[in-house]
Amino acid sequence: MARKTTTGTARKTAPATPPPCEPCKGTGQVAITVRVGRKRRPVGQQDGICLTCFGTGTADS
Incomplete structure (x- = not known):
């Protein structure tokens, strides 16, 4: 019985990084207005x- 062999090696792809969050621009914090009186x-x-994004800074859609 003949064996099948692969001639190339498997290529590893880099994991895709999620885009930064729009409201906080990737920082995870936003400015909140303080009101008094x-x-x-x-x-x-x-x-x-x-x-x-709950403070992570990445946009998870």
Whole structure:
């Protein structure tokens, strides 16, 4: 019985990296406006976790 042999070697492909998240631009954090007072006036911003990617920075669709 004849054996079949392969002449080439298997090529390994690099894993595809997912694109960065749009709202946080890959950082995993977004600026959230801080509001105070009865009229809820904005006084500044603080960092918060990106709810689109949950802080990973990659866009998982």
